[in-house]
Amino acid sequence: MTVQTHRWVADVVIVGGGLAGLCAAVTAAEGGLDVIVLEKTDSNGGSSAMSGGCLAFAGSELQEAQGIEDSEELLLQDLIAVGKGECDEAVARAYTRNQLATYRWLLDQGVVFLPVIEAASGQSVPRVHNVDPADMIRQLERVAGASKRISLRQNVAAKRLLRDGAHVTGVICEAADGDINCLATHGVILASGGFVHDRDLVHRFAPQYDEAVFIGGEGNTGDGLRMARALGADIRDMPYIKGTFGKHPLDETNHHACLAVYKGAIAVNQEGRRYVDESISYKLLGDACMEQPYSVTYQILDADIMRSGENRVRILDFERRLEEGLFLEADSLEQLARMIEVPCDAFLSEIAAYNSAVEAGELPAFGRRHLVHNHGALTPIRTAPFYAYPSTAAVFGTYCGLCVDEDMRVRDVFGEIIPALYAAGEVVGGLHGAAYMTGSALGKAAIFGQVAARSVIAGTETADRCGGQE
Amino acid sequence: MNIHLLLAGVADIRYPLHAIAVADVDRLEETGHTRRILSPYDESALELALKLRDSEPDLRLVVHLLSGPNDERLLQTVAAHKPDHLEALALLPCAPWDACLTACQLASALQAELDDHSLLLVGREFGDLDGGNLPAALAVQMGLPLLSRVQYLRWDSDGRCWSLRERGTQEEWTLVETPCLVSVSNDKRSKLRHPLMKNVMLARKASYASRRVQISRAAGLQLGSLQIPAERQRGDHCTLLTGDVSQQVESLRACLVGSGADVP
Amino acid sequence: MKSNDLTVIAVAPNRWQVSALEDVLAAAQRVGGSAQARFGCLLLGHPEPERERLALEAGACTVWTLDPGEADAEDYEMWAAVALAALESSQLWSTPRRVVLLPPGAxxxxxxxxxxxxxxxxxxxxCEDIRVLDGQLQFDREGWGGRLSLSLITAANDLCACLRADKPSYPGRRMEARLMPLEHEPAPRPQRQIEYRETSEKLPPIESVKTLVCGGRGVNEAGFALLERLAExxxxxxxxxxxxxxxxxxPxxxxxxxxxxxxxxxxxFAVGVSGTPQHLAGISADTRIVALNSDPEAPIFRVADVGVVNxxxxxxxxxxxxxxxx
Known part of the structure; x- marks a missing residue:
């Protein structure tokens, strides 16, 4: 690799230093390529480091040890079912075919998985594999740092793709001391994440989320998406940007939602009225919440429900949030109504109607039957003190993006491959379809990072056979 | 009772400091991304005012915010808590390093607003440049009794207001008799609440009053230069205790008990 | 700077901790030393011979004492009135510039x-580093969370300041040093209505102990319970x-x-304390710091004498x- 003042050259240039970028870099270096990773912010990790650390794998030794039977085929069926058939099956297959190898490869790199497997929505069998996401990033950074073939460059923002004819030959990037042409002799991998921090772009595809809270790496402003679109790249899944209900709109320390509704709380809007069956999926609760005035509603609970919280489960850890002052607490429902500024009469009659239905064994409004899904009996809201948890929807990723083939080669709007341009991670569209499976977002960063790198390596070999490169 | 609250704001210490330069002997120039937020003392003072209002909804709360970088954001933050009146006070010149001058300016701005039933609340340090002098200087300037470093305020069943300060092994509860200035310290009982999102959104759309106070002083404090503070010199190296836990504990015990003893 | 240009007077109420007197004596030695000025000490409250001796041993030229009678340690308005009366009547105001020093702290x-x-x-x-430069009093003050230091200049001749120095030295009583009682009858002031309640507090004030245990951001409630037992x-x-x-x-x-x-x-003993400059500024330079922190990169290890990474x-x-x- 040669480095000149205003020109950098490598075999492959990777845009973004999150999980996808780091996995791609290490894999490409293993294949004998020299790599430059451009990271816009001052540290690697991006959204991956902030994530819940869940990766969906099927058929792992960890599952086997716990007697869980899972397979590539079952995972594929689940992915398609969760995505309501809207996903790109070729991309889903790229996930399922490569996932087990990536799981083992991560272990080889020294990534530590917790000895638990959890089930999550949309999974026929438990298959969430857990890591400490920040530790995983640090470990991969150490591996990349130890490789002589990889140069990790922070505070360098990729701006435009360079082309020679149809062929992508590098990126123009902006560093502290000016613009630099960063040339890639064998290809550019876009691993630049999504665009949760470009609210205008989100608005264009999902205007109902204008007032939601967006959580993700600060660099996620859709740079890769934009650069590829400028070359004619096609995009998909854009309408399926989804939020999760239960995020306190002003709490900056907890990234996770709080779902007191799943322990028996009700949700009321600023008019003091219930508006939804609270037992449905938190994604759908998110949609319902965004339709209410101010896009904020309140989870209302009493002392008994507060006590039924489960401190080991993040979304049900009420006690800590109470200590952090996130719940409003009142001795009476009237006082609570005053504190959250909802009309007192409407609020009281709404709760009275809910309570009497529950006590009479009748169906309360909106047909709520259970605490969550098909589980748990409803309880009235009676015992002081009473609590309100302000809640909106949080969007943790954009889950949509560039159209790619099974080798992560980016396609243009005519379905043709854009030569030497690859994508991996959140910038890739087509895997999730209408909804995503827990663990598949972080999973696709690692898996597709590797797939993209292997495609570049394969492309090199083709070039070698043609005598095009040294 | 009515409450007047004075807020100063500080640069957010979670982010790198923006560019600050001495523009003149009485003027600092602040440029770049200024992230001014309420200080822990400002927040505690605001929360105590809100707590008093919670159980006395008719109590009038007026907030005076020192004008400075990113006023708009800070005004919105405060407005989301729905004070009865909110204004920005632009001090000319604004010399927050000079407690005497600042107290004089604030007193002139507030004197006519306060009456015999007024409680004036201020954080125990006023902004980034107060050397701890502003509350007392303001009390003297306005001729108000001062309750300093108060940790908590509450009503009793007779509707009287008491202030709490902890002193050694005692809680000291002092009856608050208006008019009075209370300087507020931070305390776990006065962590600022989150406003309602509805009010946050409404606050974004509101506009705010601003007032100019023009008073200068001849023999005040003039700006010299700005430096990055020298790191305090200490022993040049740290002896790290090695070994397993029991060895570390034994060495620790030795250096904590036999103070000044050499590390084995 | 000639020694007769500047007068430094250290003021401390006897009802305050003796450490407050030591702090202000150290500050007076610092200002006096750099400006080669002599300093006096004003002790307010019921006479305490031991404190008078400390002030004289620290090198005060004159130690004034003024007893206003019954007084609450935290009745600042009263202490200020008494100090003002004493400063007015004292005869040491003949130099062109005067610096009155109070104990550092709130x-x-x-x-x-x-x-x-x-x-x-x-x-x-x-403030820090009070000096006379080009005929004007100057000092530094740290602001913006200790991230910048501002030097401030005044054309005025009188300054009141709180300066943090380390421990005072006690070179011994000067030949010419004298003890001078002053008298002042403070004006009666309205009494406040105060009620006291016992708390569960059982540890002494932090200024008065030889071993101080300090917890930081990295320690939770359970940890502070252990630290309290450790302090005991x-x-x-x-x-x-x-x-x-x-x-x-x-608190x-x-x-x-x-x-x-x-x-x-x-x-x-700093436990889970990262070691920000603002925190370290509260610890005397001659204090031995022992640090326990799980992060080997914590800045506290750059200033600690002994460290444990755990x-x-x-x-x-x-x-x-x-x-x-x-």
Whole structure:
């Protein structure tokens, strides 16, 4: 690799230093390529480091040890079912075919998985594999740092793709001391994440989320998406940007939602009225919440429900949030109504109607039957003190993006491959379809990072056979 | 009772400091991304005012915010808590390093607003440049009794207001008799609440009053230069205790008990 | 700068901790030393021969005493009135410039502001390095969370300030030193209605102990319970950094640092304290710092004398065990 003042050259240039970028870099270096990773912010990790650390794998030794039977085929069926058939099956297959190898490869790199497997929505069998996401990033950074073939460059923002004819030959990037042409002799991998921090772009595809809270790496402003679109790249899944209900709109320390509704709380809007069956999926609760005035509603609970919280489960850890002052607490429902500024009469009659239905064994409004899904009996809201948890929807990723083939080669709007341009991670569209499976977002960063790198390596070999490169 | 609250704001210490330069002997120039937020003392003072209002909804709360970088954001933050009146006070010149001058300016701005039933609340340090002098200087300037470093305020069943300060092994509860200035310290009982999102959104759309106070002083404090503070010199190296836990504990015990003893 | 250009007077109420007197004597030696000025000491309150001796041994030329009778330690308005009366009557105001020093800390800062407002001098408040340059009084003040230091200049001749220095030295009584009682009858003032309640507090004030245990952001409630037991076992006391106070782990009067207190224990055991400049500014330079932190990169290890890289969860219970009962 040669480095000149205003020109950098490598075999492959990777845009973004999150999980996808780091996995791609290490894999490409293993294949004998020299790599430059451009990271816009001052540290690697991006959204991956902030994530819940869940990766969906099927058929792992960890599952086997716990007697869980899972397979590539079952995972594929689940992915398609969760995505309501809207996903790109070729991309889903790229996930399922490569996932087990990536799981083992991560272990080889020294990534530590917790000895638990959890089930999550949309999974026929438990298959969430857990890591400490920040530790995983640090470990991969150490591996990349130890490789002589990889140069990790922070505070360098990729701006435009360079082309020679149809062929992508590098990126123009902006560093502290000016613009630099960063040339890639064998290809550019876009691993630049999504665009949760470009609210205008989100608005264009999902205007109902204008007032939601967006959580993700600060660099996620859709740079890769934009650069590829400028070359004619096609995009998909854009309408399926989804939020999760239960995020306190002003709490900056907890990234996770709080779902007191799943322990028996009700949700009321600023008019003091219930508006939804609270037992449905938190994604759908998110949609319902965004339709209410101010896009904020309140989870209302009493002392008994507060006590039924489960401190080991993040979304049900009420006690800590109470200590952090996130719940409003009142001795009476009237006082609570005053504190959250909802009309007192409407609020009281709404709760009275809910309570009497529950006590009479009748169906309360909106047909709520259970605490969550098909589980748990409803309880009235009676015992002081009473609590309100302000809640909106949080969007943790954009889950949509560039159209790619099974080798992560980016396609243009005519379905043709854009030569030497690859994508991996959140910038890739087509895997999730209408909804995503827990663990598949972080999973696709690692898996597709590797797939993209292997495609570049394969492309090199083709070039070698043609005598095009040294 | 009515409450007047004075807020100063500080640069957010979670982010790198923006560019600050001495523009003149009485003027600092602040440029770049200024992230001014309420200080822990400002927040505690605001929360105590809100707590008093919670159980006395008719109590009038007026907030005076020192004008400075990113006023708009800070005004919105405060407005989301729905004070009865909110204004920005632009001090000319604004010399927050000079407690005497600042107290004089604030007193002139507030004197006519306060009456015999007024409680004036201020954080125990006023902004980034107060050397701890502003509350007392303001009390003297306005001729108000001062309750300093108060940790908590509450009503009793007779509707009287008491202030709490902890002193050694005692809680000291002092009856608050208006008019009075209370300087507020931070305390776990006065962590600022989150406003309602509805009010946050409404606050974004509101506009705010601003007032100019023009008073200068001849023999005040003039700006010299700005430096990055020298790191305090200490022993040049740290002896790290090695070994397993029991060895570390034994060495620790030795250096904590036999103070000044050499590390084995 | 000639020695007869500047007068330095250290003021301390006898009802305050003796450490307050030592702090202000150290500050007077610092200002006096750099300006080669002589200093006097004004002791307010019921006479305390031991404190008078300390002031004389520290090199005060004159020690004035003034007893206003019954007085609450924290009645700052009264202390300020008494100090103002004493300063007015004292005969040492003949030099062109005068600096009145109060003990560093919130109480001293309040007294400083009141005295300055009372006699029209400039309140420097919490500051560092008071000097005379080009015929003008100058000093530095740290601002913006200790990230920048501002030098301030005044054309006025009188300054009231709180300066943090380390321990005073005691070179011994000067030949010419004298003790001079003053008299002043403070004006009666309306009494406040105050009620006292006992708290569960059992540890001594943080300024008065030889061993101080301090917890930071990295320690939770359970950890602070262990630190409290440790402080007891070591016959010391318990302090906290600003984040710990903010989190409600310890009350504000146990806070060490720029906006808290300045402490001079022999040993300072910092547990889960990262070691920000604002925190370190509250610890005397001659204090031995022992640090326990799980992060080997924590800045506290750059200033500590002894360090342990480990979790407090691992170390503290074992340490308490090793210290044994009582």
């Amino acid at each position: 109480a001293g800062e309040e007294l400083c502001a009141r005295i300055a407002a009372g006699n029209g001098s400039v309140a420097a408040g919490r 076992a070591l016959d010391g006391s318990l302090a906290g950094s600003l984040p710990a106070v903010d989190a409600g782990m310890v 504000a009067y146990r806070q060490v640092g720029v906006s808290g207190k300045f402490v001079r224990p022999d040993v300072y 979790d407090w969860e691992t170390i503290l219970p074992a340490l308490l065990e090793a210290l044994g009962p009582g």
